[in-house]
Amino acid sequence: MTTFALILTGLIGLEHLGVMxxxxxxxxxxxxxxxxxxxxxxxxxxxxxxxxxxxxxxxALGLLIISSLFLFNGATLLTVMRLLMFFIMIVGTYGGLTATRKIFILQLLPATVTFILLFL
Structure with a gap:
């Protein structure tokens, strides 16, 4: 499941580049x-x-996520990705409450699912 979670993480990085x-x-x-x-x-x-x-x-967040997939491995990579997904969960919650509810679906939900999968 970790490979799938890392693929999702890369897609989240691409999503942030698209938002940029x-x-x-x-x-x-x-x-x-x-x-x-x-x-x-x-x-x-x-x-x-x-x-x-x-x-x-x-x-910058998108590039950090994608570059981390190539710079780190093993437990360090999982820790970095968990931290980045947790960060996106916090920012996604704030954005969904203050800007547009779409952020809950487009940013918070994928980051939360990926965060959970990174622990399996």
Missing amino acids: FLEMFAGPHTQANAFDMPITFLKQENAQIALSNQGIYNG
Whole structure:
């Protein structure tokens, strides 16, 4: 089951890179649909700056997850992945409560399932 969990972990890393591209490079209309935000808000320069700032964090997290799959092995890899999935669970809970409920399904649920599988 650990191999499957590590594959899921890699997919979660790719998901965070995808979120980064939406936050940093997508147009306001695409962002509005993806993040359940008003288009008028997303057309503001400060909103775009804030979203890009958040995007760089998601990108860094995605790269960290994916690179960790290649940099670590054994018990160290499992520990790192458990910590990263736990971190995503915390952030996903906050985001789901404050931004959009979609985060519960798209980020919190996969991280939680993977977190559990990493202990089997």
